[in-house]
Amino acid sequence: MYAVILAGGSGTRFWPLSRKKNPKQLMSVFGGKSMLQRTVERVLPLKPKRILVVTNTLQAEESARQLKAYHKECRVDIIEEPVGRNTAPAIGLAASIIARYDPDGLMLVLPADHYIVQEEKFRETVQQAKKAALNGYLVTMGIVPSRPETGYGYIEAEMELRSRGPYPVKRFVEKPNLTRAVEFINAGNFYWNSGMFIWRADVILDNLMAFMPELSAALARLSFSEDVWELDDLNLQIESIYQDIAGESIDFGVMEKADNVVVVPAEFGWSDVGSWGALPEVLEPDPAGNVTINVMEKLAMDAEGCLVYGGGKLTALIGVKDLIVVDTPDALLVCHRDRAQDVKKIVEELEKRGLAEYL
């Protein structure tokens, strides 16, 4: 099995900590290791043959630096995208490389910026999913929902068989409103679409050919060295073929169209950590619901539900509620928790104003 880690995201919702050169997945959001490093460490016990990290040219150097220490245990290769084109091209690239070397090799596809609480259960789920993948299915990990979340897409499964799964996928559903989300939870056969997949390289390539012929044709132009893993030359070719590739998600491009998709129920404490607002879910708040990260000392008087990512300072909160405060050396964010999604708008505004040094 090969692990493919999608690490090219820009993480604008985690501004100002997340920057173009140091996005969310390269950050030490939880103190200590970065999310990318945690993702690598999570798969190492599965003994993957290789780990492929698909990332952005801007982030390649820092990614390589962070992953150097793991080479003793498993070779980690970095594939550089000149620009982000969503997940389908990134997955197609990785599949092309793996297939050249090991045509029916299994690919475990993982975003680099997800948070998982129970890592052992995660690996058990992967093991369970492998069987279906070896049999030619496109397997997606469906998170057993713990609440009627409106921020995630859902997967409806056909669960008549009452087995432990995998289950055939009936349909993918876009982010629902609250009423529908509650219906999904009550129905019992809906899962959160985690964006974590497992399949054979040849199977996903066949599906790309069927449903995304343009991407498939562009990928076919890649010419490999004798040594497939000689990626320097390949990275140059990627730069050229990416000119012609349209951005598309693997969900929309393949998963929603293919007929061999199954879902493996997953229950290991998961969050896509989509914005600052998600951190209190995955970190342990104090009794008043405050979470502080990278804070030297905390003094809170009548403070509730606040998240402070500090600059290693003493932090004092007085009479404040549901705030996100992020303090970095050159930028300070103060945001209501309900507006965490709007942080990306600040990044857009910075771009518009040409304040590139803050991006």
Add this chain to the structure above:
Amino acid sequence: MYAVILAGGSGTRFWPLSRKKNPKQLMSVFGGKSMLQRTVERVLPLKPKRILVVTNTLQAEESARQLKAYHKECRVDIIEEPVGRNTAPAIGLAASIIARYDPDGLMLVLPADHYIVQEEKFRETVQQAKKAALNGYLVTMGIVPSRPETGYGYIEAEMELRSRGPYPVKRFVEKPNLTRAVEFINAGNFYWNSGMFIWRADVILDNLMAFMPELSAALARLSFSEDVWELDDLNLQIESIYQDIAGESIDFGVMEKADNVVVVPAEFGWSDVGSWGALPEVLEPDPAGNVTINVMEKLAMDAEGCLVYGGGKLTALIGVKDLIVVDTPDALLVCHRDRAQDVKKIVEELEKRGLAEYL
């Protein structure tokens, strides 16, 4: 006329910017000059014979450094108190020194940490007050109230004469509740007690002898050098007599008891800048009521009534209202504007926890 500037305050309500060694009056709250420097510059056009700055030993060095440049225009002497004992002892000290040199010299007493908008009008008011002071009155500047403020003490004047003042003072009133404050405003003969005074040195010393005999006796123990202004030796003596001196305000100790008190109406845009919450009053807010100081760039989305004292950073506000955010190199404060008075409680808590490096 001698200017006496009371500069020994600790300014704990302006934590974390205000620290023991660098309190509010030494800070550049408004960018540029410190409040102490602004106070000195405000009196220089009045051509005082000398300026006496009464401050705390801890702050003496920084005060001297900030005032060095003014010696060309007017000699500035620094009197050091080993500990703060409120305004009466500080004023008594200054009066003792001035009286030794110039017994019926006029003393203009000014706190170092007040904000005044119209400085020329301030000086006109001083000129008007001087006459009454020369005639042996204790003159206090009463600010014509612009709103029913409950955070200030009031002075009730006897205004039957319909002159421009000074008016005899009927009584001093402690901070009122809102109902009473409204009554005061409607009555028309109430002024805010600004803590700015003018009187002859011999007159205030006589009053100290009458109403604060212990302080008066302690001050009488001071022995002056041939050159009255040789303050090094005096500062040592102050350290010894301060052991026996009780803390008391000049308002309670003298003004509320003396019968020769008059008030000069003052209308020059004044604030005692008592807490972070007062800054939006004296600084120009943007149309949404936000004030930013020491901020590199500001991006505000649905932000209202916020005060940000930044660390020279870009600051982004999203969906927040009535917040005070103060960012310093080692401490960050986030406080609801209605709780600005509680900042001093954080300072007390820091003392209790022994976190002296943040005081």
